Amino acid sequence: MNSTISDRQRAISVVSPHSGFSPGQFAICLKGIVWRESLRFLHQRERFISALVRPLVWLFIFAAGFRQVLGVSIIPPYQTYILYAEYITPGLIAMIQLFNGMQSSLSMVYDREMGNMRTLLVSPFPRWYLLSSKLIAGTAVSLLQVYAFLLIARFWEIGPPPVGYLLVLPALVVCGLMLGALGMLISSAIKQLENFAGVMNFVIFPLFFASSALYPLWQVREGSPLLYYICEFNPFTHAVELIRFALYAQVNWLSLAVVGGCTVLFILGAILAYDPSRGFLARRGEAAAAA
Amino acid sequence: MITPTLSVEAVSHAYGARQALDSVTFAVEPATFAVLLGLNGAGKSTLFALITRLYATQSGRIRIFDHDVRRASGEALRILGVVFQSRTLDLDLSVMQNLLYHAALHGIRRREAQTRADEVLARIALKDRAHDKVRNLSGGQMRRVEIARALLHRPRLLVLDEPTVGLDINSRADILRYVRQLIATDGIAVLWATHLIDEVADNDHLIVLHQGQVLSDGPLSRVVDDCGATNVRDAFARLTRSEHLSGDTE
Numbered sequence: 145m146n147s148t149i150s151d152r153q154r155a156i157s158v159v160s161p162h163s164g165f166s167p168g169q170f171a172i173c174l175k176g177i178v179w180r181e182s183l184r185f186l187h188q189r190e191r192f193i194s195a196l197v198r199p200l201v202w203l204f205i206f207a208a209g210f211r212q213v214l215g216v217s218i219i220p221p222y223q224t225y226i227l228y229a230e231y232i233t234p235g236l237i238a239m240i241q242l243f244n245g246m247q248s249s250l251s252m253v254y255d256r257e258m259g260n261m262r263t264l265l266v267s268p269f270p271r272w273y274l275l276s277s278k279l280i281a282g283t284a285v286s287l288l289q290v291y292a293f294l295l296i297a298r299f300w301e302i303g304p305p306p307v308g309y310l311l312v313l314p315a316l317v318v319c320g321l322m323l324g325a326l327g328m329l330i331s332s333a334i335k336q337l338e339n340f341a342g343v344m345n346f347v348i349f350p351l352f353f354a355s356s357a358l359y360p361l362w363q364v365r366e367g368s369p370l371l372y373y374i375c376e377f378n379p380f381t382h383a384v385e386l387i388r389f390a391l392y393a394q395v396n397w398l399s400l401a402v403v404g405g406c407t408v409l410f411i412l413g414a415i416l417a418y419d420p421s422r423g424f425l426a427r428r429g430e431a432a433a434a435a
Numbered sequence: 436m437i438t439p440t441l442s443v444e445a446v447s448h449a450y451g452a453r454q455a456l457d458s459v460t461f462a463v464e465p466a467t468f469a470v471l472l473g474l475n476g477a478g479k480s481t482l483f484a485l486i487t488r489l490y491a492t493q494s495g496r497i498r499i500f501d502h503d504v505r506r507a508s509g510e511a512l513r514i515l516g517v518v519f520q521s522r523t524l525d526l527d528l529s530v531m532q533n534l535l536y537h538a539a540l541h542g543i544r545r546r547e548a549q550t551r552a553d554e555v556l557a558r559i560a561l562k563d564r565a566h567d568k569v570r571n572l573s574g575g576q577m578r579r580v581e582i583a584r585a586l587l588h589r590p591r592l593l594v595l596d597e598p599t600v601g602l603d604i605n606s607r608a609d610i611l612r613y614v615r616q617l618i619a620t621d622g623i624a625v626l627w628a629t630h631l632i633d634e635v636a637d638n639d640h641l642i643v644l645h646q647g648q649v650l651s652d653g654p655l656s657r658v659v660d661d662c663g664a665t666n667v668r669d670a671f672a673r674l675t676r677s678e679h680l681s682g683d684t685e
Contacts, residue, residue, distance in 0.1 A: 165509075168542075169542025170542070172539050172542050172543065172544060172545075173539055173540060173541075173542055175539065176535070176536055176538070176539020176540060177539070177540075179536070179539070180525070180528070180532075180536045180539075183528060183532065184525070184527060184528075187527050187528075188527075259519055259521035259523040260524075260525055262487075262489065262517075262519055262523050263523050263536075263540065264540065266487045266488070266515075266517050267512065267541065268508075268509040268510070268511075268513035268541065269509065269540070269542070270509065274540075419491075
């Protein structure tokens with residue numbers, strides 16, 4: 145015991161504060177996490193540029209090249225024949241969110257390796273709330289990217305009706321949360337940063353190519369019924385369709401149900417995975433590098 | 436009877452077949468500087484992961500005041516300040532941004548956070564570096580910022596896992612002196628994990644952890660007397676039956 149301590153100091157030191165957080169404090173925590181993610185994103189200009197360049201390359205080069213090869217008949221939600229570039233725009237929007245979700249996942253693995261993740265996890269707020277806040281922050285960042293892409297695409301004469309820009313927002317939020325939660329779930333299972341390359345091969349590419357992002361599913365069915373069913377069960381397909389319909393002021397209820405359900409499932413999985421008593425982290429036994 | 440600030444009761448933890456902690460028991464009283472001394476691999480980091488709830492306790496109980504870390508983790512973490520062994524600052528953000536982020540994670544309003552951040556930075560003599568990127572600070576300065584950050588929400592217990600590793604002699608002495616002062620000025624309790632024997636001082640509470648077990652626990656003088664040693668180095672060698680003390684424990 146330190147002999148220099150006065151009785152007053154000792155009295156102070158045994159006082160324990162009152163419990164609980166107010167709703168305002170929960171809001172402060174969320175705001176802080178979103179603020180930090182936005183700052184990190186803005187500091188990484190290369191990340192912003194590459195997030196835009198990737199879909200624009202598909203739009204300007206791939207879509208232009210396949211314009212004459214692939215014809216798109218009138219399918220909902222479109223009411224006329226459309227250009228191929230217009231068809232793939234919702235898929236590219238979903239691709240932006242998919243890459244953003246995986247990028248967030250990558251940064252979580254990096255933060256875990258670097259130790260930054262501990263700062264978040266030792267916050268006294270409930271862990272489910274911290275992880276959900278991080279998801280919301282990642283989704284907010286993806287919205288910035290999507291609207292920047294839509295703005296550039298508009299100059300390429302690709303654009304939904306003006307009201308579509310507003311109506312697509314809720315769809316983007318749900319899809320952003322679903323893909324972010326998927327990334328978070330994956331991040332909990334990745335042991336080292338080096339393993340992340342596998343995510344590209346085993347998650348991003350299959351999700352993207354086995355979906356309706358690049359070709360209508362009726363065309364896929366003609367080519368391969370098996371692939372068609374795989375695409376139908378792919379939640380990314382439903383993210384694409386939810387965005388596609390929302391851009392044209394319609395709701396695809398099936399896609400909304402699938403995306404909503406998967407969002408809940410993935411979030412629960414991520415929370416469970418980061419739970420100190422049940423998660424992958426605890427089972428792996430990495431005390432020092434735990435988070 | 437005063438409630439201990441930190442109470443570790445029969446805590447065991449295993450990674451598969453490997454037992455990292457075996458029925459570890461000790462308590463840290465308020466306004467005490469407690470040193471958790473152990474060689475690398477003794478189980479210090481595992482214990483820190485359990486105290487900070489990065490891991491759930493498999494058996495036994497850890498309490499901070501009356502708050503069980505497992506059952507009331509929010510309340511326990513709210514009065515706990517942590518400095519981890521590895522650097523946990525965001526290098527791409529400024530010192531102030533790191534502090535404000537931490538404050539938000541404790542639900543502290545922006546204006547109040549700014550005031551507290553100015554205050555803690557002044558205490559560690561880094562107020563003029565508030566808007567510098569953390570990347571541009573020296574190792575010792577980063578450590579001081581991490582300690583300042585851990586104090587921002589005014590914890591009652593500060594736990595530090597090998598905070599002086601990798602620092603030069605002067606930085607080590609500065610940090611140690613500063614943390615010891617906190618006990619006198621703020622009345623907080625400190626749990627300081629280290630493998631460096633020269634960081635132990637006469638008035639400290641000493642807990643010797645070796646291969647996951649507490650070999651001795653009490654005021655330094657008693658620990659030394661109990662094992663018939665003349666000083667802490669000798670006591671540690673006898674307790675751990677080390678034939679020689681390597682550079683690790685110098």
